[in-house]
Amino acid sequence: MSQNPPISAYIRTKNEERMIGDVIRAAQQVVSEVVLVDSGSTDKTIEIAEGLGARVVRSAWLGGGKQKRTGEDACVHDWLLDLDADEIVTPELAAEIRNVFAKGAPNVGAFEMMMATAPPISGDWRDFYLVDRRKLYDRRVVRQPDHPNWDQFKVPDGVAVGKLDGRLLHYSFRDLAQLEEKFNRNSSGRARDTKLKPFWQCALRMVLARPFYFLNHYVLRGMWRAGWYGFAMASIAAHGRWLKDAKMVEIHLRNRDAAKDD
Incomplete structure (x- = not known):
């Protein structure tokens, strides 16, 4: 790892023994340091990570963006690679990043991939259902949001953003049951923390929008290419x-009921 660019990768973890070894090894293709921000693992996550040379920082769970900020502060280098414990840096992406940094730090604030x-x-689905993410960035230019739920930063106006062609693979769920649980959990936080739209808009979407959400995933984002499994996921x-x-x-x-009680 000593010949890798001066990049630190940070990963939020809690009981991630299933994949953490693969995630760390893949990151070590290109970064000089891997930092885990662990919020109370009781499985072999920490043992595996330390065995691979990663540094573990223990922190109570502060929420998505806040936990990433803990990772940012714990890293040695200013250039950071933000990884989840189920995201794999492909060899192609690692080689591309090494090439970008071969002549020194790039003249951009972040890279999208x-x-x-x-x-x-x-x-894996490398040619469809892709998500654009800004995962590699300079913490001197941009930081993760100081928020318990939102954990994707916005690049300030005027800051250049580079583009990487290599893929980051996201092993985001073990089976369809877990996928459904994740969507249910995430929807609760987003409903709570998103600015509340007027009742009529929320009700109209609840009644009419679901078929359009399905078409967005299945047709526009290409999940029809994954056959029956794509249909289920969409x-x-x-x-x-x-x-x-x-x-x-x-x-x-609930707000109406509370107003009546007052």
Whole structure:
């Protein structure tokens, strides 16, 4: 790792023994340091990480963005690679990053890359259902949001953003049951922390929008290319997005009840 660019990778963890070894080894293709911000693992996560030379920082769970900030502050280098405990740096992406840093730190504030889903069956999806993520950045220019839920930063106006073509593979779920649980959990936080739209908008979306959410995932984002498994995933993703609308309606109804009690 000593010949790698001066980049630190940080990873938020809690009981991630399933993949943490693979994630760390993949990151070590290109970074000089791997830091885990662990919020109470009781499995072999820490043992595996330290055995691979990663440094572990223990921190109570502060929320998504706040936990990433803890990782930022713990790193030695200013250039940071933000990884989740189920994200794999491909050899192609690692080689591209090394090439970018070969002549010194680049003259941009961040890099964007495409994150590809790697489902538990049918191989990875490197050519469709891609998500644009800014995962490699200079903490002197931009920081993660100081927020318990939002954990994706916005690049300030006027700051240049580079583009990487290599893929970051996201092994985001073990099976469809876990995928549904994740969408349910995430919808609760987003309904709670998003600015509440008028009741009529939330109710109209709850009644009418679900088919459009499905078409967005299945047709526009290309999940039809994944066959029956893509159909199932698009259905779950659409339901997860619909849950945010339903939960916002529920917030309105609770607020009405509270106003009546007052």
